[in-house]
Amino acid sequence: MKSLLPLAIVLLLSAAFGFWFNASRGRIKGAKSAHQAAPALTEAELGTSFGSRVTLLQFSSAFCSPCRATRALLADVTADMPDVVHVDMDAESHLDLVNRLNIISTPTTLILNSRGVEVGRAIGAAKRSQVIDALAAIA
Amino acid sequence: MTTTNTVATDTSVKLIDARGPRFGAVITTVVLAISLVTHSALLIALQLVVFAIGAFISPTKSPYSFLYKKFVKPRLSGDVPTEDVRPPQFAQLVGFLFAVTALGGSIAGSSAVFTVAVSFCLAAAFLNAAFDFCLGCQIYLLSKRLTHR
Numbered sequence: 001m002k003s004l005l006p007l008a009i010v011l012l013l014s015a016a017f018g019f020w021f022n023a024s025r026g027r028i029k030g031a032k033s034a035h036q037a038a039p040a041l042t043e044a045e046l047g048t049s050f051g052s053r054v055t056l057l058q059f060s061s062a063f064c065s066p067c068r069a070t071r072a073l074l075a076d077v078t079a080d081m082p083d084v085v086h087v088d089m090d091a092e093s094h095l096d097l098v099n100r101l102n103i104i105s106t107p108t109t110l111i112l113n114s115r116g117v118e119v120g121r122a123i124g125a126a127k128r129s130q131v132i133d134a135l136a137a138i139a
Numbered sequence: 140m141t142t143t144n145t146v147a148t149d150t151s152v153k154l155i156d157a158r159g160p161r162f163g164a165v166i167t168t169v170v171l172a173i174s175l176v177t178h179s180a181l182l183i184a185l186q187l188v189v190f191a192i193g194a195f196i197s198p199t200k201s202p203y204s205f206l207y208k209k210f211v212k213p214r215l216s217g218d219v220p221t222e223d224v225r226p227p228q229f230a231q232l233v234g235f236l237f238a239v240t241a242l243g244g245s246i247a248g249s250s251a252v253f254t255v256a257v258s259f260c261l262a263a264a265f266l267n268a269a270f271d272f273c274l275g276c277q278i279y280l281l282s283k284r285l286t287h288r
Contacts, residue, residue, distance in 0.1 A: 006254055007175050007261075014262040018270035063229035063275025065157070065222045091280050095287045098280065105277045124276075 025124025028111065028134045039116035040101055045094075046116070051085035054138050055112040056131075059091040059103045066125035070107040077131050084135060113138060155199055157220040160227035162211055163193070163203035164268035167234070171261040175254065180245040183257065187238040193231030198224060201231070229275040230267060234260055 031037065043049055046057065056074050060067035071088045078084045091098050091106055101110065104123075111120040111134055120134060167186065174182035193201040237260035244252025266272035 004176055006258055007172055010175070010258045010261050011172075011265060014265045015269070017262075018266050018272065021266075021272065022270055059280075061275070061280050062223075063226045063273075063279045065226045065273055066276060068223060092283055095283060099284060099287070104281060104284075106280055107276070 026122050026127040026130065027124075028120045028122045028130050030120045031118045037117050040110060040112055040118045041097060041116060043116070045097060046087060047089075048085065048087060050112065050114060050116045051083055053081075053083035053114055054085075054135055055116065056084065056086045057110040057112055058086065058088045059094075059098065059106055059108045059110075060088055061091050061106040064106045067107040070109065070126045073126055073128055074109065074131065077128065077135070081135070111138070153224045154221040155224045155227075156212070157222035158211075158215065159204050159207045160198050160222075160230070161268065161271065162207040163198070163201060163227075164264050166203045166206070167264040168261065168268045171257055171264055175257045175261055178245075178250060178253065180242060180253070183238055183241050183245065183253075187235065187242055190231050190235035190238050194228060194235045198227040198231055226273055226275045229279060230263070230273075233263065233274055233278070237263070 040057070046055070056078065058067075058070060058074060060071065067088075074086045074088075078086045089097075091103060101118075107125060109122045109126055110118050111122075113119050119138065122130070167189070170182055170186050173179065174186070189201055189203060193204075198204060237256050241253050241256035241260065244250070244256060263272070263274055267274065
């Protein structure tokens with residue numbers, strides 16, 4: 001039997017990180033000075049037209065369970081919103097775009113306005129109530 | 140409204156019971172914790188074999204998955220939450236790499252390498268078990284970005 005100290009340190013740090021991480025995931029953060037910013041990407045890069053009000057651009061990857069859940073959630077929330085478009089993009093096959101938009105982890109969901117300008121982003125699994133509130137806040 | 144899907148291979152995804160890997164992470168946490176305290180290279184070697192089966196064959200073929208199916212699953216009721224098999228498989232591969240490092244350190248006589256590698260491995264397993272932390276979500280894309288161009 002050696003020291004219990006390394007075990008105590010690892011469990012304590014991991015637990016602190018875990019609580020912080022779970023609390024911060026999915027929180028939608030607004031972008032600064034969205035009114036004068038350039039579009040995040042072109043419609044050609046998006047692969048479809050922007051939504052007439054909002055586009056939810058989700059970045060997903062293969063080794064990511066919450067990506068599936070987020071995709072189902074966003075598809076469900078936007079199902080009866082004809083002015084909102086949800087695009088689920090494979091991050092790995094769009095690395096230039098991922099670098100330019102600084103996507104670090106998956107899922108990351110960008111909220112784009114009608115011109116394709118980023119007005120907010122949620123890192124981690126999206127939360128239903130927050131998505132609904134964010135969509136309602138965009139004219 | 141429209142969901143344009145550009146995630147390749149989504150239709151051919153193999154789905155498994157999501158609670159299996161989570162249960163495996165609990166046992167892995169306990170094994171790694173004991174190994175960290177006792178500096179047991181034997182335990183790490185055993186855990187290394189478990190990681191290797193999960194990473195290179197399938198997480199559903201791991202001994203911990205067998206325990207789950209035999210003793211835990213029969214006691215659970217309700218809907219089975221499913222998940223893509225690839226995220227837990229990726230996590231097993233990361234665990235395998237940490238375990239190889241730890242065992243290598245132990246064989247080379249470096250208890251510092253052993254302690255650090257087992258600590259990281261334990262942190263990942265504990266986060267997975269306690270918080271459903273998804274390792275692949277955090278590091279896979281980052282590793283792709285770092286090797287891009």
